[in-house]
Amino acid sequence: HQLGILHGPNLNLLGTREPGIYGHETLADINHGLELLARDLDIGLTCFQSNSEADLINWVHQHRSLSGLVINPAAYTHTSVALRDALAGTAIPFVEVHLSNIHRREPFRHHSYFSDQAVGVICGLGSEGYRAGLRFLHQHLTHKQT
Numbered sequence: 001h002q003l004g005i006l007h008g009p010n011l012n013l014l015g016t017r018e019p020g021i022y023g024h025e026t027l028a029d030i031n032h033g034l035e036l037l038a039r040d041l042d043i044g045l046t047c048f049q050s051n052s053e054a055d056l057i058n059w060v061h062q063h064r065s066l067s068g069l070v071i072n073p074a075a076y077t078h079t080s081v082a083l084r085d086a087l088a089g090t091a092i093p094f095v096e097v098h099l100s101n102i103h104r105r106e107p108f109r110h111h112s113y114f115s116d117q118a119v120g121v122i123c124g125l126g127s128e129g130y131r132a133g134l135r136f137l138h139q140h141l142t143h144k145q146t
């Protein structure tokens, strides 16, 4: 399987961005851990981050052949019908991940344009959420084929 990790806006600042909420790990640390896990699971992995909604949408279009995605849409979670439609339009199965528990935070973070389309949603587990999402997708896709 070839799987993808997609990170939305401001996640490039991880490590220094509101560490009380998002922790001290950098995005490079998180991606490195995911690459090690992918190697263990014997799956291919492509990671991408952008602050631009258009670039995220174009990336999804260009990677429509991926078997699955782990996506943290970050602030676009709460605003982007366009990124939601890109995922629906390419029909890539995805797990939605948030580092923080968005339901313990401001009310405007409680709604996601992605959750009703997601295979599953993980929030509040920090970077472990990405690894759990990747492990789950690997299992889910393997079982679907057998």
Ligand code: DQA
Pocket: 009, 010, 011, 072, 073, 074, 075, 076, 077, 097, 098, 099, 100, 101, 102, 109
């Ligand atoms: C986030 C939660 C969002 O509300 C926020 O805009 C982010 C990160 C998270 O990972 O906890 O940028 O998706």
